[in-house]
Amino acid sequence: METLLKVEGINVYYGAIHAIKDISFQVNQGEIVTLIGANGAGKTTTLQTISGLLRSKTGSILFDGQDINTVSADKLVGRGLAQVPEGRRVFLQMSVEENLEMGAYTQPPAGVPRDLEMVYDLFPRLKERRSQVAGTLSGGERQRIKLAKHLGKKGSIIVMDEPTTGLHMSDIKNLLKLFDLIVSRGNTLVVIEHNLDVMKQADWIIDIGPDGGNLGGRVVFTGTPEEMVKNADTLTADSLRAACGV
Numbered sequence: 358m359e360t361l362l363k364v365e366g367i368n369v370y371y372g373a374i375h376a377i378k379d380i381s382f383q384v385n386q387g388e389i390v391t392l393i394g395a396n397g398a399g400k401t402t403t404l405q406t407i408s409g410l411l412r413s414k415t416g417s418i419l420f421d422g423q424d425i426n427t428v429s430a431d432k433l434v435g436r437g438l439a440q441v442p443e444g445r446r447v448f449l450q451m452s453v454e455e456n457l458e459m460g461a462y463t464q465p466p467a468g469v470p471r472d473l474e475m476v477y478d479l480f481p482r483l484k485e486r487r488s489q490v491a492g493t494l495s496g497g498e499r500q501r502i503k504l505a506k507h508l509g510k511k512g513s514i515i516v517m518d519e520p521t522t523g524l525h526m527s528d529i530k531n532l533l534k535l536f537d538l539i540v541s542r543g544n545t546l547v548v549i550e551h552n553l554d555v556m557k558q559a560d561w562i563i564d565i566g567p568d569g570g571n572l573g574g575r576v577v578f579t580g581t582p583e584e585m586v587k588n589a590d591t592l593t594a595d596s597l598r599a600a601c602g603v
Contacts, residue, residue: 358385361545362407362438362514366416367426369399369406376402377413378574382563384514389536389546391559393593394577397569400549404516407547408440409433420514437513441520447499449492453483456491460506476505479538497528504535514545521552533558553600557582564593 362384369377377399384390392400405411407418409430418426420438428436447456457473477484480501486494491502500520521529533554536546548555556562562585564578578589585594586603 358387360384361386361421362547363419364403364407364416365419367403367406367413367418368415369402369411369413374571376574377406379416380565380574380576381416382576382579384545384547384561386545387540387543388560389540389548389558390561390563391556392547392549392563392565393551393556394565395569395573395592398565398573400565401518402574403565404440404518404547404549408438408516410440439513439515441503441515441517447491447494447502449490451491452488453491453494453502454487456502457483457506480505495528496523497525497531500524500528500532501535504532504539514547515539516547518549519551520548521550521555529554553597556597564589564591566591566593568592 360383364383365381367377367380368375380399380403392403394400402411406413409425409428409432413426416426417424420433420436423436425433425436425438430440433439448459451459454473457476458469477487482498483501483505486498491499494502504515504520520532524532529552536548536555536558539546548559550556559582562578562580562582563576564585566573566575566577577591578585578594580589582597586598586601
């Protein structure tokens with residue numbers, strides 16, 4: 358399987374605080390990869406560095422074979438690497454359709470109507486509410502808007518920070534179906550999550566730890582969910598085994 362993202366030896370600091378410590382991993386095209394670990398272990402910092410929002414002092418980040426460590430976040434979106442931040446952030450005063458159109462700003466204008474119709478075919482409820490102000494929608498519906506913005510893209514990496522936060526179980530099930538749909542269209546997902554169902558659906562898990570704060574910032578395990586439950590000796594693996602009843 359083709360490696361789409363390769364992170365090698367990155368180190369990130371907040372002033373004197375060494376938050377990310379010589380982290381290396383790779384992400385293959387068409388996979389769902391989940392970043393897990395204790396609170397404060399460095400998961401969000403890692404994603405923000407990949408997305409161009411923070412800079413590593415050392416190492417390299419290769420996206421589709423090109424070093425992107427000095428490329429700005431807005432340029433990375435144009436290249437096909439986009440971050441969906443934590444929470445239900447949409448443009449609250451804009452309509453559903455205006456939010457979707459904002460997500461297509463890097464797309465050729467001629468293809469936007471086609472992509473909108475595809476989104477509406479998949480999510481008839483969004484079509485019904487296309488003129489509704491986004492700030493009046495439920496958390497699950499806002500999450501769908503955030504992800505639907507990327508459905509028209511192919512061959513992209515979409516990085517997400519805890520997308521299940523605040524969602525009901527039914528919304529989480531719909532979100533997992535959406536993950537599969539995004540990947541089926543040739544995209545790759547890198548997701549920070551604590552939700553057990555998201556972990557189980559992942560093709561690959563990267564555990565950052567071994568704990569939070571000063572004890573975090575290192576990759577302590579990589580492998581499949583099954584390998585983690587069976588073999589990993591980490592705090593997160595212990596929690597996962599307990600949740601699975603192993």
